[in-house]
Amino acid sequence: MAKVTVDGIEVEVPNGSSVIQACEAAGKEIPRFCYHERLSVAGNCRMCLVEVEKVPKPVSSCSYPVADGMVVKTDSPMARNGRRGVMEFLLINHPLDCPICDQGGECDLQDEAVAYGADHSRYMEEKRAVKEKHWGPLVKTVMTRCIQCTRCIRFATEIAGVPELGATNRGENMEVGTYVEKALTTELSGNLIDLCPVGALTSRPYAFVTRPWELRKTDSVDVLDAVGASIRVDARGPEILRVLPRTNEAVNEEWLADRSRFAPVDAQKRRRLDRPWVKRDGALKQAEWVDAFKAIADRLKGVSGERIGAVAGDLVDAESVVALKDLMTALGSANLDCRQDGAAINPVRREFYTFNTTIAGIEEADALLIIGSNPRLEAPVLNARIRKRSLLGKFPIGVIGEKADLTYGYTHLGDGPGAIGNLGDFAEVLSKAERPMLILGRGALARPDGAAILGATWRLAESSGMLEEGWNGFNLLHRFGGQVGALDLGFVPGAGPGGGKDLADMLDGGVDVLWLLGADEFDVSRIPAGTFVIYQGHHGDRAAARADVILPGATYLEKDATYVNTEGRVQRGRLAVHPPGEAREDWRIIRAASELLGHKLSYDDLAGVRRRLAAVNPVFGTVATLARRGWADTAAPGNGGALDDTPFAPTPANYWQVGTIGRASPTMAECAATYLPAAAPSLAAE
Amino acid sequence: MSNGETAAHGEHGAPGDAHGAHAEPASFSFDEASEAQIATILKRYPAGKQASAVIPLLYVVQKQMGRQTGSTWVPRVGMDAVAERLGMAPIRVYEVATFYFMFNTKPVGRYHLQVCGTTPCWLRGSDEVLRACKDAGKLKGYGDTSEDELFTLSEVECMGACVNAPMIAVDDDYYEDLDYDRTVRLIESLRRGVRPPPGSTTGRQTSAPEGGPLVLTEIPHYDVAAAPAAGKAEE
Numbered sequence: 009m010a011k012v013t014v015d016g017i018e019v020e021v022p023n024g025s026s027v028i029q030a031c032e033a034a035g036k037e038i039p040r041f042c043y044h045e046r047l048s049v050a051g052n053c054r055m056c057l058v059e060v061e062k063v064p065k066p067v068s069s070c071s072y073p074v075a076d077g078m079v080v081k082t083d084s085p086m087a088r089n090g091r092r093g094v095m096e097f098l099l100i101n102h103p104l105d106c107p108i109c110d111q112g113g114e115c116d117l118q119d120e121a122v123a124y125g126a127d128h129s130r131y132m133e134e135k136r137a138v139k140e141k142h143w144g145p146l147v148k149t150v151m152t153r154c155i156q157c158t159r160c161i162r163f164a165t166e167i168a169g170v171p172e173l174g175a176t177n178r179g180e181n182m183e184v185g186t187y188v189e190k191a192l193t194t195e196l197s198g199n200l201i202d203l204c205p206v207g208a209l210t211s212r213p214y215a216f217v218t219r220p221w222e223l224r225k226t227d228s229v230d231v232l233d234a235v236g237a238s239i240r241v242d243a244r245g246p247e248i249l250r251v252l253p254r255t256n257e258a259v260n261e262e263w264l265a266d267r268s269r270f271a272p273v274d275a276q277k278r279r280r281l282d283r284p285w286v287k288r289d290g291a292l293k294q295a296e297w298v299d300a301f302k303a304i305a306d307r308l309k310g311v312s313g314e315r316i317g318a319v320a321g322d323l324v325d326a327e328s329v330v331a332l333k334d335l336m337t338a339l340g341s342a343n344l345d346c347r348q349d350g351a352a353i354n355p356v357r358r359e360f361y362t363f364n365t366t367i368a369g370i371e372e373a374d375a376l377l378i379i380g381s382n383p384r385l386e387a388p389v390l391n392a393r394i395r396k397r398s399l400l401g402k403f404p405i406g407v408i409g410e411k412a413d414l415t416y417g418y419t420h421l422g423d424g425p426g427a428i429g430n431l432g433d434f435a436e437v438l439s440k441a442e443r444p445m446l447i448l449g450r451g452a453l454a455r456p457d458g459a460a461i462l463g464a465t466w467r468l469a470e471s472s473g474m475l476e477e478g479w480n481g482f483n484l485l486h487r488f489g490g491q492v493g494a495l496d497l498g499f500v501p502g503a504g505p506g507g508g509k510d511l512a513d514m515l516d517g518g519v520d521v522l523w524l525l526g527a528d529e530f531d532v533s534r535i536p537a538g539t540f541v542i543y544q545g546h547h548g549d550r551a552a553a554r555a556d557v558i559l560p561g562a563t564y565l566e567k568d569a570t571y572v573n574t575e576g577r578v579q580r581g582r583l584a585v586h587p588p589g590e591a592r593e594d595w596r597i598i599r600a601a602s603e604l605l606g607h608k609l610s611y612d613d614l615a616g617v618r619r620r621l622a623a624v625n626p627v628f629g630t631v632a633t634l635a636r637r638g639w640a641d642t643a644a645p646g647n648g649g650a651l652d653d654t655p656f657a658p659t660p661a662n663y664w665q666v667g668t669i670g671r672a673s674p675t676m677a678e679c680a681a682t683y684l685p686a687a688a689p690s691l692a693a694e
Numbered sequence: 695m696s697n698g699e700t701a702a703h704g705e706h707g708a709p710g711d712a713h714g715a716h717a718e719p720a721s722f723s724f725d726e727a728s729e730a731q732i733a734t735i736l737k738r739y740p741a742g743k744q745a746s747a748v749i750p751l752l753y754v755v756q757k758q759m760g761r762q763t764g765s766t767w768v769p770r771v772g773m774d775a776v777a778e779r780l781g782m783a784p785i786r787v788y789e790v791a792t793f794y795f796m797f798n799t800k801p802v803g804r805y806h807l808q809v810c811g812t813t814p815c816w817l818r819g820s821d822e823v824l825r826a827c828k829d830a831g832k833l834k835g836y837g838d839t840s841e842d843e844l845f846t847l848s849e850v851e852c853m854g855a856c857v858n859a860p861m862i863a864v865d866d867d868y869y870e871d872l873d874y875d876r877t878v879r880l881i882e883s884l885r886r887g888v889r890p891p892p893g894s895t896t897g898r899q900t901s902a903p904e905g906g907p908l909v910l911t912e913i914p915h916y917d918v919a920a921a922p923a924a925g926k927a928e929e
Contacts, residue, residue, distance in 0.1 A: 171783035176792040187788040188770060 010076040015083060027069035027080055028056055036082045039091060039120045041098075041205045042157035043070035046261065047166060053098075053157050055120065057090035058082045066090035088124070095124040098155050101136040101180075102206070109153065111207030113220040117155065138183055144191030145678040146266060147200055147209050154184050154208035160200045167263070168194040169395050169415025184208075191682050195388035195663055198269040202252065202262075213270055213675045214250050226584035227254060229571055230268040231323050231489025231564045232669060235367065235389045236573025237264050241565055241584035248276045248565055248585055258368050258634070259573065265388040266679070267663065267670055272565055275672040279548045281560035282589030292558065297590065301604040303557050307521060307540045308605060313340020317519035319511055320346040320499050321526030321545065322488035322667060325569030325581070327617045328544075328561075328594035329494045330624055331609060332525050335598055338607035342502025343519055345511040346494035348530040351450050352458025353484070354645035355495045358627070360462070362492060362576035364480035364637050365445045371397050373481065375441035378418070379428065379465055380409040380452025380656035381485050385663045387574070390485070391415065404441075406434040409452065409656035423655035425457065428464045438472035445474060445481035450491070451659060453484075457652040464651060466644045480637045486574040488667060489564070490526075493572035496625050524551050525594070526561065528668050544597060546587070547668040559601075560591035563669065567593040568614060570621065570628065577634045578627060717801075719763075722771040724779075728758045732779070744780050748790050751776045752797050765843070766806065766865065767798035795848075802846035803839045805884050807831060808863040811849050814856035819873060823860045826877035830885075844885060857901040858894050867892035 009020045012027075014034035021030045026049065031038050042053035051071030058069045061079035066086050081087060099121065106112045138151040156175065161184060164173040172194075176187050186192070192200075200209050223242040230237040230251070237260035240252045251272055253264035284300035285292040295303075308316070318336050320329050329346070336344060347353055354360040365373060370393045383391040391414065397403050398416040405418035408427045421427045421434055431438070438444045448465050452458070466482060474481025486492055501508030509518040515534040522535065526545040532554045535541060543555035546563045564571070566587040572578050587593070592600075595617055602609045611617050621628035660666070662684055664676035724732060735750045752768055755776060760766035773791050777784040791797045798806070809824050827833060831845035839846040855861045858870030862877070869880055871894045883890050898904060 165783075172785055174785035174789040176788055178793045178795075187785060187792070 010074045010078070012074050012076075012078045012080060014080045021074055023074075025074050027058060027060065027067065027072045027074055027078070030074050030078075031058065031069060031080060031082055038069055038082060039116075039124065040070060041116060041120075041155060042159060044159055044162075044203065047159060047162040047203075050158050050162065053155065054094045055091060055098075057087055057094065059084040059086040091120075091124045092126065095121060096126060096130070099125065099129065100131045101152075102155060103135065103152050105153070106207075108216075109150070109207035110148075110210040110215055110217075111153075111204075115207060116205035136180060141185045142189055142191070143186065143209075144197065145675065145682050146197050146212055146270060147192065148212040148215055149185075149209055151183060151185065151208055153206050155206055156182060156184060157205055158184065159203045159205070160184065160209060163196075163200060163203050164192065164194065166399070167199075167392055167395070168196045169392075170194045193683065195266050195384065196263055196392060198266050199253070199263050211250065211270075213273060217249055218244055223249060224584075226582050228565060228581045228584060229489070229579040230264070231571050231581070232268045232271060232667060233265060233387050233389075234363075234486035234488055234491060234574035235260060235265070235387045236489050236571060236575075236577060236579050237268060237389055238579075239264065239268065243585045246585050246588070248273055251565075258366070259575075259577065260389045261393075263389050263392055267666065267676065270675045270679075271664070271670045271673040272563065273673075274675050275547070275669045276563065276565070276585075277588075278674070279672045280588050280591070281546060281548050281552060281558055282587075282591050283560055284590060285555070285558040287556040292555070297600070298604075300557050300559060301601050304542055304601060305604050305606075307556075308339070311520055314343065314509075315518075315520040316341040316523070317343035317345075317509060317514040317521070318499075318523040318525065319348065319514070319527040319530075320344075320490070320494045321348065321524070322490050322529055323564060323669070324490040324494060324526050325564065325567065325571055325594065326493040326497060326578075326621055326628060327569055327614070328525060328598060329490075329497050329499050330621050331595040331598040331602075331617065332523065333497060333499055333624075334609055334620070335602045335605070335607060336523075338602065338609075339605070342508030343514055344499045344508055345501060345514070346491065346499040348511060348527055349450070349454040350458075350512065350530075351453040352462055353450070353453060353495060354459070354462060355498060355500045356645065358496065358576060359480065359482065359637065360466070360645045361484050361486075361495050363447075363483040363485060363574040364576075365483050366575050366577075366634060366637075367393055370394055370445070371400075373397065373441075373443045373445040374403060375438055375444040376403065376405045377421075377431075377434070377438065377444070377446040377468075378405065378407045378409070378414075379446060379448045380425075380461070381447055381449025382410055382412045382414070382659035383447065383449075383485060384412065384414050385659045385661070386449065386451075386485055386487050388663075390574075404434070404437045406431065406437070409449070410658035412658070424653040425452075425461050425464065425651040425656070426653035428461070428468055428651070431468075435472070438474075441473070443479050443481065444472055445483060447483045447485050449656075449659070450484060450486050452656050455652075455654070455657070457649060459646060460649045460651045462645055470644070484574070489571045489573060492574060492576060493570065493578075496572055496576070496627055497621070498624070524555070526668070527551060544594060545668065546591065547672050549668040549671060559597050560587070560589070561594040561597060562587035562591055566591075569593075569595075570618070570631075572627075575634055576627065578631050580631055718769050719771055722755070722769060722775045724754070724775065725758055725762070727761070728754045745782050745786070748776060748780060748782065748787055749794070751779065752787070752791055756797060760865075763801075764804045765801045767801050770799075795850075798846075801839070803842075803844050805844060806846050806848065806863075806865050807833075807881075808848045808850040808853075809836075810851070810853050810855070810859070810861050810863075812852040812856075814852070815860040818859040820860040822874045823862060823872045823877050826872075826874045827862070827881065830878040830881035845881070858898065864889070870894045871896040871898055 012030040014031050017034040019033040028038050038056045040056045042050045049071050051068050056069045057066040059081040060067050141149045161173045165171045201211050226241045228241050230239045238254040238256035240254050242250045251269050255262045284295045286295040286303045395416045406421045407418045408422050411420050469482040501510045517536045521540045523542045528549045528551045532550045541555045542557045543552045544559040544561050546561050565584045568583050569581050599609050662680050664679040665671050670676050731754050735747050739746045755772035756766050756768050773787040774784050777787040807827050811820050832840045833847045836849045860872050861870040876895045
């Protein structure tokens with residue numbers, strides 16, 4: 009530890025820290041443009057100048073290591089004059105187009121210019137202008153505004169793992185770009201917008217939409233992938249205008265994947281179900297809530313419980329799942345399923361279906377095996393964490409399944425489940441590792457031998473020392489934020505004699521009435537013609553077209569709701585805007601329906617539902633934090649028959665148009681058209 | 695707006711204009727002579743540090759383009775070939791190639807006239823040399839390539855030949871002690887395909903004074919007895 013005095017405040021910081029870190033420890037804010045805690049130090053903007061005693065010149069605090077006994081002055085005339093000089097140079101070529109710049113109001117350069125800028129410019133010569141660049145449909149560039157801090161270059165190279173950005177040419181002609189014009193091939197490109205300290209990189213869909221001070225900010229949680237990133241929703245009136253990440257070291261650090269950032273914004277207003285619909289004479293007609301409930305009650309009359317089924321979708325909140333489960337139980341039905349993909353998930357114990365190592369725990373692991381998963385497309389932020397760990401070295405990674413570009417190096421061990429029992433040299437790597445982990449993709453279980461794959465993987469985890477007290481290296485990577493919550497609430501076919509039917513049985517004519525809670529991800533055409541379909545959800549997607557009654561629900565940004573991410577972390581989303589039109593929060597819809605169906609649910613406020621949640625599964629009593637899970641009881645989740653050595657199906661390359669919200673977003677459609685020109689499905693008519 | 699841009703931008707090749715016959719080639723592969731050079735170059739660097747060879751390899755590309763097309767420049771596909779050979783991201787090679795102006799990222803004429811305009815040359819009349827290059831090479835100014843694609847004119851900073859200023863470098867050869875007429879003669883000679891011997895154009899012996907050496911013209915007598923003894927040299 010080194011003792012450093014910053015403006016008279018004595019702080020102790022670890023040896024090797026930089027002066028800027030010491031200043032932060034002392035609570036002194038140092039202006040900076042190029043320095044960023046999560047990126048390598050570049051030291052090229054020179055804005056963070058401070059005075060260090062016995063050093064004749066001002067030093068850039070981000071790239072200057074501390075020494076014991078160092079005395080730093082952050083607000084001395086030398087430091088202030090140094091920063092003023094730097095600011096004057098930065099403003100030489102920076103255009104004065106703040107009034108038409110989207111960064112206005114949240115611009116680092118603007119803020120620092122207030123503190124260190126002069127009231128006029130001494131520069132009379134011509135300013136530099138840089139030709140426009142095209143970086144894809146998400147990031148808008150106005151490179152004349154660039155102050156060449158190189159944060160974007162370092163992010164692309166270090167965090168995203170796509171070294172496509174660079175600084176070409178030199179001196180005054182230096183330009184940040186791709187040189188060969190191309191759209192950035194990363195699922196994390198939106199983060200460049202946050203990182204850019206000026207208005208050079210801004211959001212293309214958000215261009216010229218609003219000013220930051222007009223926005224109402226709501227902290228919430230993302231569900232469009234299973235990471236459950238912390239987000240901030242910026243809305244104006246009834247409109248969601250953008251979604252930004254919030255710092256959450258345990259989950260997403262400060263990154264957010266592109267689908268989570270851009271899809272909900274324009275999907276909020278498109279293809280929404282904003283009023284109830286009831287099918288009359290073969291066509292869906294607009295209806296009142298009470299008519300819709302009556303239509304359901306009429307149809308349910310005389311139908312026995314076991315002929316009723318319910319399917320929960322991928323983006324559902326825990327409150328509506330527990331309400332629907334309670335309603336189904338009251339109706340006498342155990343036909344519940346939340347596994348639309350047919351994944352052979354064993355819901356008996358939580359360890360069988362969660363990411364037990366935790367996302368932050370990846371950084372402690374020292375070997376990784378990925379089975380049937382492409383984390384880059386399934387959970388880009390989690391993939392960035394794997395890459396972060398990989399860059400630290402001594403982290404052998406093996407992959408069974410698709411040979412994809414994961415942004416880090418790995419050994420390919422095989423294409424199909426056969427490789428699980430035959431790892432070759434990698435078996436020794438795993439057994440030598442102290443904290444080995446594996447990631448099993450949910451997609452790997454969505455095949456006929458899924459149960460066998462789960463069993464074999466668990467046994468592999470057990471035999472290679474992944475299941476120990478204090479360390480659990482078995483991880484199932486889900487794809488959406490509603491999947492674990494439904495499993496936690498046991499939204500699966502009821503056990504016991506004559507138990508409930510699963511989705512396949514329900515689609516094979518096992519039920520007469522099917523209640524779909526946001527369930528769109530299965531082949532809707534398999535629903536038998538005579539089945540009465542109730543669709544409760546927020547977007548008019550695949551299943552809504554087949555429905556007999558549509559109950560308009562709220563998206564995850566339009567309700568106070570609880571979600572569980574792939575780690576099993578219970579998180580609360582908050583209402584940012586109200587649902588459109590007649591649409592309502594989903595658990596309230598079910599509660600209202602229950603009354604008309606004659607099985608009134610016992611709770612009628614949010615606190616009541618949440619008490620019920622905690623009663624069904626105590627994990628819902630702990631929000632946001634997650635206990636570290638070791639594993640002593642290594643009982644396997646069952647054998648499940650023989651393995652079939654068919655290669656694992658690759659994760660669909662279309663990362664953008666996934667889920668009802670991704671499919672409803674024109675921005676996501678544009679991304680798919682840009683990055684997958686061959687197979688871009690066009691948006692269906694609204 | 696963005697749709698139109700996508701379509702318009704996707705088709706672009708490398709930046710810069712394609713110049714007549716010297717258009718951006720569709721592909722680039724090292725020829726035999728280059729491969730031999732690369733093998734020598736790569737041996738200089740320890741295993742795993744091959745990326746250090748990026749600058750020498752870019753020269754190899756540039757020379758090969760000169761041999762093959764008569765224009766010593768580095769096309770984008772050539773940078774890609776270097777990136778692939780050294781296991782680097784292409785953008786890292788683009789950064790290096792565009793940073794150093796010794797690499798021509800646009801096609802140049804057969805003879806690259808690099809006029810030094812730094813103070814010693816300028817004081818000794820580099821403006822006249824420049825004018826001669828423009829007149830004789832039919833060039834409009836710095837950065838221009840003549841219509842017959844024989845000459846490209848560039849301004850360079852000090853090449854370290856101030857003693858014989860003013861000078862120009864034609865590709866790798868220095869021509870020194872120039873004035874308007876001698877520069878015109880040099881360019882006319884190049885136009886005929888004859889490269890005059892490099893060095894001073896006035897017949898000066900390396901950097902000796904005009905008309906021949908003035909000092910050390912004979913080997914002086916060296917008196918061993920008068921020389922200080924080795925041990926006393928520092929006193």
